[in-house]
Amino acid sequence: MNEQKTSRWSESFAGRLLSGLRFPGAGLVKGLAVTARNFVGSYFEKDRLLTELYPEQRPRLPENSRSFPFLIYDGNDPEAGMRCVSCKICEKECPPQCIYIVQDRDAAGKALKRPRVFNIDISVCMSCQICVEVCPFESIRMDQVFEASSYDRFGSLVLTKRDLLKSNEYYHGIHPTEAAETDARIEADRKKKEAAAAAKAAKAAETAKAAAEKKEAPAA
Amino acid sequence: MSEFLETAPVWLKDWVLGLLAGFGVPGWILDLVAAGMVVGTCIGIFLGLFALMSVMERKILARCQNRYGPNRVGPFGLFQPVADGIKMITKEDIVPAAADRVVHFLAPVVMMVPALLVLAILPYGRDLVPVQLDAGILYFFAVGAGTEVAVFMAGWSSNNKYSVIGAMRAIAQMISYEMPLVIAALTAAMVSGSLAPQAIVEAQGPAGFLPGWYVFTPWGFVAALIFYTCALAESNRCPFDLPEGESELVAGHLTEYSGFKYATFFMAEYIGMFAICGLFVTLFLGGWQAPLPALGFVPSWVWFFAKVCAVAGSMVWVRATLPRLRIDHMLGFAWKFLLPMGFVTFLAAACWHYAGRGPAGWLASLAIVGAAYVALSANFSRRFSLERRVYQFSE
Amino acid sequence: MSVMPPLDSSRTLDVSLGPQHPSTHGVFRMNVTLDGETVVRLQPVFGYLHRNHEKIAETHSYLAAMPYTDRLDYICPITNNWAYALAVEKLAGIEVPERAEYIRVIVGEFTRLQNHAALLGFLAGDLGGWGTALLWAFRLREKILDLFESLTGARMMANYMRFGGCRCDLPVGWLEAARAVVRDAHGQLDELEALLTGNEIILARLQGVGALTGERAINGGFSGPVLRASGVDYDIRKVDRYGIYDRFRFRVPRGTAGDCFDRMMMRLLEARESVGILEQALAGIPEGPVVNPKAKQRGLRPPAGEAYGRIEGPKGELGFYLISDGTDRPYRYRVRPPSLINLTLLEELCIGTKLADVMVILGSIDIVLGEVDR
Numbered sequence: 001m002n003e004q005k006t007s008r009w010s011e012s013f014a015g016r017l018l019s020g021l022r023f024p025g026a027g028l029v030k031g032l033a034v035t036a037r038n039f040v041g042s043y044f045e046k047d048r049l050l051t052e053l054y055p056e057q058r059p060r061l062p063e064n065s066r067s068f069p070f071l072i073y074d075g076n077d078p079e080a081g082m083r084c085v086s087c088k089i090c091e092k093e094c095p096p097q098c099i100y101i102v103q104d105r106d107a108a109g110k111a112l113k114r115p116r117v118f119n120i121d122i123s124v125c126m127s128c129q130i131c132v133e134v135c136p137f138e139s140i141r142m143d144q145v146f147e148a149s150s151y152d153r154f155g156s157l158v159l160t161k162r163d164l165l166k167s168n169e170y171y172h173g174i175h176p177t178e179a180a181e182t183d184a185r186i187e188a189d190r191k192k193k194e195a196a197a198a199a200k201a202a203k204a205a206e207t208a209k210a211a212a213e214k215k216e217a218p219a220a
Numbered sequence: 221m222s223e224f225l226e227t228a229p230v231w232l233k234d235w236v237l238g239l240l241a242g243f244g245v246p247g248w249i250l251d252l253v254a255a256g257m258v259v260g261t262c263i264g265i266f267l268g269l270f271a272l273m274s275v276m277e278r279k280i281l282a283r284c285q286n287r288y289g290p291n292r293v294g295p296f297g298l299f300q301p302v303a304d305g306i307k308m309i310t311k312e313d314i315v316p317a318a319a320d321r322v323v324h325f326l327a328p329v330v331m332m333v334p335a336l337l338v339l340a341i342l343p344y345g346r347d348l349v350p351v352q353l354d355a356g357i358l359y360f361f362a363v364g365a366g367t368e369v370a371v372f373m374a375g376w377s378s379n380n381k382y383s384v385i386g387a388m389r390a391i392a393q394m395i396s397y398e399m400p401l402v403i404a405a406l407t408a409a410m411v412s413g414s415l416a417p418q419a420i421v422e423a424q425g426p427a428g429f430l431p432g433w434y435v436f437t438p439w440g441f442v443a444a445l446i447f448y449t450c451a452l453a454e455s456n457r458c459p460f461d462l463p464e465g466e467s468e469l470v471a472g473h474l475t476e477y478s479g480f481k482y483a484t485f486f487m488a489e490y491i492g493m494f495a496i497c498g499l500f501v502t503l504f505l506g507g508w509q510a511p512l513p514a515l516g517f518v519p520s521w522v523w524f525f526a527k528v529c530a531v532a533g534s535m536v537w538v539r540a541t542l543p544r545l546r547i548d549h550m551l552g553f554a555w556k557f558l559l560p561m562g563f564v565t566f567l568a569a570a571c572w573h574y575a576g577r578g579p580a581g582w583l584a585s586l587a588i589v590g591a592a593y594v595a596l597s598a599n600f601s602r603r604f605s606l607e608r609r610v611y612q613f614s615e
Numbered sequence: 616m617s618v619m620p621p622l623d624s625s626r627t628l629d630v631s632l633g634p635q636h637p638s639t640h641g642v643f644r645m646n647v648t649l650d651g652e653t654v655v656r657l658q659p660v661f662g663y664l665h666r667n668h669e670k671i672a673e674t675h676s677y678l679a680a681m682p683y684t685d686r687l688d689y690i691c692p693i694t695n696n697w698a699y700a701l702a703v704e705k706l707a708g709i710e711v712p713e714r715a716e717y718i719r720v721i722v723g724e725f726t727r728l729q730n731h732a733a734l735l736g737f738l739a740g741d742l743g744g745w746g747t748a749l750l751w752a753f754r755l756r757e758k759i760l761d762l763f764e765s766l767t768g769a770r771m772m773a774n775y776m777r778f779g780g781c782r783c784d785l786p787v788g789w790l791e792a793a794r795a796v797v798r799d800a801h802g803q804l805d806e807l808e809a810l811l812t813g814n815e816i817i818l819a820r821l822q823g824v825g826a827l828t829g830e831r832a833i834n835g836g837f838s839g840p841v842l843r844a845s846g847v848d849y850d851i852r853k854v855d856r857y858g859i860y861d862r863f864r865f866r867v868p869r870g871t872a873g874d875c876f877d878r879m880m881m882r883l884l885e886a887r888e889s890v891g892i893l894e895q896a897l898a899g900i901p902e903g904p905v906v907n908p909k910a911k912q913r914g915l916r917p918p919a920g921e922a923y924g925r926i927e928g929p930k931g932e933l934g935f936y937l938i939s940d941g942t943d944r945p946y947r948y949r950v951r952p953p954s955l956i957n958l959t960l961l962e963e964l965c966i967g968t969k970l971a972d973v974m975v976i977l978g979s980i981d982i983v984l985g986e987v988d989r
Contacts, residue, residue: 025597025815026813027812027813027814027815027817027818028541028542028814028815028816030809030810030813030814031541031542031809031810031811031813031814032537032538032541033809034541034806034809034810035284035537035540035541035747035810036284036537038283038284038285038286038751038806039280039283039284039537039540041286042283042284042286043283048286048754049286049287049288050286050287050754050757051287051288053288053291061764062761062764062765063765063786064764064765064766064767064768064783064786065764065765065768065769066768066769089913093676093678093679093913094679095675095679095680095682095683126682126772127769127772128681128682128772128774129768129774130678130679130681130682130774133782133912133913134913142768177786177787281747284747285746285747285750285751286750286751286754287750381628382630458743459743459816461743462971540747541744541747541810542744542814542816543739543742543743543744543814543816543817543820544742544743544744544816545816545819545820546819546820546969546971546972547652547969547971548969549816549819549820609871609872609876609877609880611868611869611870611871611880611884612868612869612871613866613867613868613869613884614848614853614866614867614869615864615866615867
């Protein structure tokens, strides 16, 4: 029944002796031997006890681990450096509809490219990360904070814009690889825009120069 | 030094009694005090062992399963029984409205008292037997059977059909396993020539390069295994915990018990387990005898309790490994395998003795038990169709 | 259906097993009628975990339904994702690049391995084995879940598959970690096997219990290891050859008696075959994109039509039937749940057995209530 014995236990003397036993009751003896080996091994082999003694030992979270979303801001001022432009794509695509955004308007009533209200109800959020995937402005990412329990179900579990805004340095701290890629993308976009703007400016200057020359020519 | 430790308990008792006699205390009070000291020490030790066992069982099980056991309360979690005790005592005691209140109250008591009474005849050390009874083994089984009545009282008085079914299964199991238990015990008693536990221990005196314990003879080994298996069944422990570990039908006969009554049942079960381990050690593992004469400097009561703890630890090991037997398997195993095996072992022990206890006796008894084991297990396997299967594969 | 004898209600006992019960693998209820110790009638009652999954998927976009598929068979989230992605790819005609197919096979077989190991543990627990086998199986499962967390971000609800590939690429060092887990897997399966398969008590309790013939299994619509334990040679990985399974050498085990022991052994043998596939896939994975760049995820509007995408999930044939009407929401979204369909003949399997066997039979069929009730 068992073709591939590739473990050290099976190939050891004890393992081969036990697996060759054929008397009635041998299965029980084999089981007892395996349990005894686990008992002794749990004191000496490091990889047997996988329990993390929380809260004395902090859990070792891998880099990609995700819990709930947060908003990124660049620089020191959260409100001024906020990347979110209130496009509302994440609100639309969120499967359980846990995001609530209200766009900011200035005194005259014109829409501004920033949210006035940005709430995420983390009692509804299922950490699916779709909001992160669909955001075109690299402004919402997944945090790693999992100790978010509270006694107040409807107040403390709705995170407002102020709770959600965290700096780019924080993002680099929790997801370094992803943050580096995001920064590279933003940099590349910025360079492309600068190059396009420079090309447009050069073209406009050239057209103006040509127009000026044309104006001079018939005059001449 | 070792002499002093060996005789320390007796010396202590005599010292206290002498002190009291010096104050002019009358003789009958001295007798009462002596009895009280012995009983108090005995119960105190076993309650302490029970507390230690309840946490060590969880920790040993945990280590077999590659995890830590309880490790929050006290160093290495050793104060866990205190926390458990506080929890049990402060729980609400619920008695169902339609239950028979008197019987419901008495069942834990009837369970606890025989478990404590049987501790009286076990020889804890060379001179440490609380009560010297010539028919000690008979007393053990007679009084110990009182716990079975308690199980049925618990199930019946709860007025709950699941409890009754659980209790009936428990009774069937306990009665079936009494027979091989007694026969295996009688084997050791027959060879020793006495029913008194002290005499049985002394008959297993040091001999040759192996200790003279009965477990090191062919018939004794088999009888010890039979006794051990039946001890597991009598204590309702895995793999025979169908009555209590009913994952199919709620919790069996203990469904309607909560709080301190449940704690009493729990305690009685563990003390009963220690009592049967003590009898096992007495009958087959040489009681308070040291394995080698050179190790005789260790006091005899240390050997006894070390052996009892080792046997109890092995019961935890078995619990970690083996799953539960179904009721028909369990009863079939008792009646169709253990009981005939017990009789054959009895016969083999007699052959061993009458062949002069020498090599001829060894061979004869080995042949008898070996043949019986093969025949009975073949029959058992055939009845319950335990086959090795070969599987086919397709590419 | 077997002919049931007339029930004399003064002799029989009605027991309701569940919905809260330590051994029913979730909120599942069985109304069992007992004659002494023997089962004479069994009526399953389910629906306690119904969460309107199909209706939710029909009122959301195609991408938004993907995280909900994680929660169907919650022990094997990634294979649920894969089946749904397959169905949408068939509907919209999306191709999958080669590296993505390799990654799909790797995470799919890891899922199968941890599911079968967990099942061996759960079955031993149902038998009264006090959690030893379960915790050993979970030791293997922990390492696999750690791999999933470093790849997808979540241990269980991975939300990893996308239409035309996978959501993200393997992080640095993941392949080495995966190879280390695969190297240890055989040893851990050996331990489970040594504990469980020779044990006379387990043999006595599982052999001959709940026997299902191949013909009844086919008529009942069974699939997966339960079907193969009854002797039918049907594995969708071999039949449909979806993904790139035809590039790997692996065998499909077949049982003879179709009883609970054969079903348990199927899982053990298939777990070993999964380790073999993993070794081949981890050795041969090529470079390349992990998602088809032309595939749209957000705002996908497949052309009108229907498609049925199915995979050999660890529980059986998991299928998604989609009807599209050209908009960004499916017109009809239907899940073929293997756990529910494998429960069809539960009563027939249990009649005549003892009460203790009912739990064992239910455990050996391997159901997850998230899938049964959706």
